[in-house]
Amino acid sequence: MPIKIPDDLPAFRTLEAEGVMVMRETDAVRQDIRPMRIGLLNLMPNKIRTETQIARLVGATPLQIELTLVRITGHVPRNTPADHMEAFYRPWSDVRNERFDGFIITGAPVERLPFEDVTYFDELRRIFDWTQTNVHQCLNICWAAQASIHHFHGMPKHALPAKAFGVFRHRTLVPASPWLRGFSDDFSVPVSRWTECRKEDIPVGSGLEVLAESDETGLCLLDDPGHRSLHMFNHVEYDSTSLADEYRRDVAGGIAVAPPCGYFPDDDPSRAPENRWRSHAHLLFGNWINAIYQTSPFETALIGRNPRDKVA
Secondary structure, eight states: OOEEOOTTOHHHHHHHHHTOOEEOHHHHTTSOSOOEEEEEEOOSSSHHHHHHHHHHHHTTSSSOEEEEEEEOTTOOOSSSOHHHHHHHEEEHHHHTTSOEEEEEEOOOTTTTSOGGGSTTHHHHHHHHHHHHHHEEEEEEETHHHHHHHHHHHOOOOEEEEEEEEEEEEEEESOTTSGGGTTOOSEEEEEEEEEEEOOGGGSOTTSOOEEEEEETTTEEEEEEEGGGTEEEEOSOTTOOTTHHHHHHHHHHHTTOOOOOOBTTSGGGOTTSOOOOOSHHHHHHHHHHHHHHHHHHSOSSGGGTTSSTTOOOO
16 A cells, blocks of 8 residues: 655655655545554754655555655744745644654654753644544654653753764664564664763663664663654755765865765765665554554544553
8 A cells, every 4th residue: 555645745756756655635535544644843953854764664555655844833944945835834833633653753853952952842842742542653863862862851962972873884773672573683864963862871671772873873772661652863864965965064064074985985975875774764654554563543533542552
């Protein structure tokens, strides 16, 4: 079954050209089926690109997915046209009474700021709390993962001496985890961040479980069953050229940053990068969608009723 997104969302044509099954809203209403409701709170600066990346991954399963784009209430993005935001995004204040099978919160270019200095952090805290009653499973990416474990577990983030930037090998630590079914013993993931959360800061008795990590860049994937959340500290959703575009953006902006490690062939930025993480990105999102499908109530009114529900 395909992913259901607005007919005129820019991602529609891109995904259709890639062979991803995309369903028009006009066709979806004729099917007697409850699609899985997935919300995307998109905090990334290039929202159109991120929409496409996430839709590509959640739309690759056999299940029908209804993707709802959500924004912070009152926050005006600087890098996305206002008419795009008005046409396709709903403020969280408008969806807070609705329930979702899954909810994804992306990273944001604010990681070097203290959490409390981020202008929308108070609302994000309310959103994290809301996921405990209105969302079956939450997936937090990069800065959102850091913010979530800070909110729920009091864990700090630490500034790095230099940007963790590149494609790094990670170890699978819990191959029996439902989130890691089919994963190889190690896998590559794009990393792009100036801060990190550390394993030694995980509170005793928190229930947090490290699923994957790297010798070079530390924590990668953290399971938080007590809050029905999965935390991905890196960017497995990135497409092939994301790191290259970030590198050129930083250089043009006068930011001292080395070329992303292990990304360009022979570390030569003039050469086209090779995507070595695409299959594991699809596998992780496929496992996440499948686990939600297996455990989320059919009646949406029952979603979130038991805040200790967990995937097994």
